[in-house]
Amino acid sequence: MLRLYDHLASQNGWKVRQLLAHLDLPYEHQMVEIFQGAQHKPEFQVLNPGGTVPVLEVAPGRAIAESNAILGYLAEGTAYLPDDRFGRAKVMQWLFFEQNYVEPVIGSLRYWTLTGKLERNAAGVPARRQRGIRSLETLDRHLAAHDFLAGRYSIADIAIYAYGAWAEEGGFDLGPFAAFRAWKARVAGLPGHLATRYDYSIDPHASRDL
Numbered sequence: 001m002l003r004l005y006d007h008l009a010s011q012n013g014w015k016v017r018q019l020l021a022h023l024d025l026p027y028e029h030q031m032v033e034i035f036q037g038a039q040h041k042p043e044f045q046v047l048n049p050g051g052t053v054p055v056l057e058v059a060p061g062r063a064i065a066e067s068n069a070i071l072g073y074l075a076e077g078t079a080y081l082p083d084d085r086f087g088r089a090k091v092m093q094w095l096f097f098e099q100n101y102v103e104p105v106i107g108s109l110r111y112w113t114l115t116g117k118l119e120r121n122a123a124g125v126p127a128r129r130q131r132g133i134r135s136l137e138t139l140d141r142h143l144a145a146h147d148f149l150a151g152r153y154s155i156a157d158i159a160i161y162a163y164g165a166w167a168e169e170g171g172f173d174l175g176p177f178a179a180f181r182a183w184k185a186r187v188a189g190l191p192g193h194l195a196t197r198y199d200y201s202i203d204p205h206a207s208r209d210l
Contacts, residue, residue: 002027003057005047007034008198009206011107011162012067013054018158018194019074035205067162068095071155080155087151094149094156098164101135107163110170114199115206129171136167136177144179153190161187166197 004020004027006013020027032038032053039051048055048065056070057063064070072095075081082088105128112118118125139160142149149156165184168174174181187193200206 003030004028005030005032005044005053005055005057007032007053007203009200009202010034010053011166011197012052012103014194014197015067015155015158015162016054016056016070016074018162019071019080019155021194022080022192023074023078025074033203033205034210035203035208039210068099068155068159071095071159075155080153080158082150082152082154090150091154091156095159097135097138098156098159098162101131101138102160102164103162105132105135106167106170106172108170109172110163110166111200113170117207117209132167132170132172136164136172136174136180139164139183140177140180143183147186148183153187157183157187 002020002025004013004016006016006029008031032044034053038044039048039053044055045051047057047063050065052065054067054070055063055065056073058073064073072081081091108121109118109125109128109132112121112125139149148154149160161184164180165187174184188195
């Protein structure tokens with residue numbers, strides 16, 4: 001059986017949980033106490049040398065790290081990843097966009113805000129704020145002409161939604177981005193949408209640095 005190493009407050013983990021729910025795949029859930037340093041232990045770094053969650057163990061001794069790589073693995077041969085070369089490339093385009101311009105920018109500001117770490121990271125806030133706004137402008141411009149990011153609902157939408165949909169929790173105003181807000185509602189209204197999220201407050205150690 002699949003085993004997901006995860007932290008419930010992680011939206012990167014949410015991506016994988018969402019796709020597993022869509023695919024109705026059973027799996028074991030293994031909580032990793034990231035704020036207590038469990039991801040740095042040698043036994044975990046055998047699974048992922050980078051020491052981050054989520055990690056999907058697909059068989060004994062075979063594990064995949066990086067949330068978008070896990071999405072690609074699980075989506076292979078399903079409706080969530082196109083079969084044609086161009087369609088797959090468009091999905092990959094938005095997965096790379098998410099990892100460059102959404103998760104490390106909007107996701108970081110959200111994480112710092114919700115865990116009380118914004119002030120200690122103050123030097124990095126203005127640049128991330130500016131880049132985050134540009135990212136939202138890009139998404140809004142594209143979604144003004146498309147219902148979903150890569151033609152139809154796919155792992156690209158799951159990836160962007162994970163942190164992008166909750167940009168307001170990182171201090172971003174979504175008011176100017178009507179097309180993005182409409183897309184957010186469209187994704188949330190799809191059958192099987194995993195609406196349950198977990199706040200960092202579930203972990204009493206979340207104020208610690210990773």
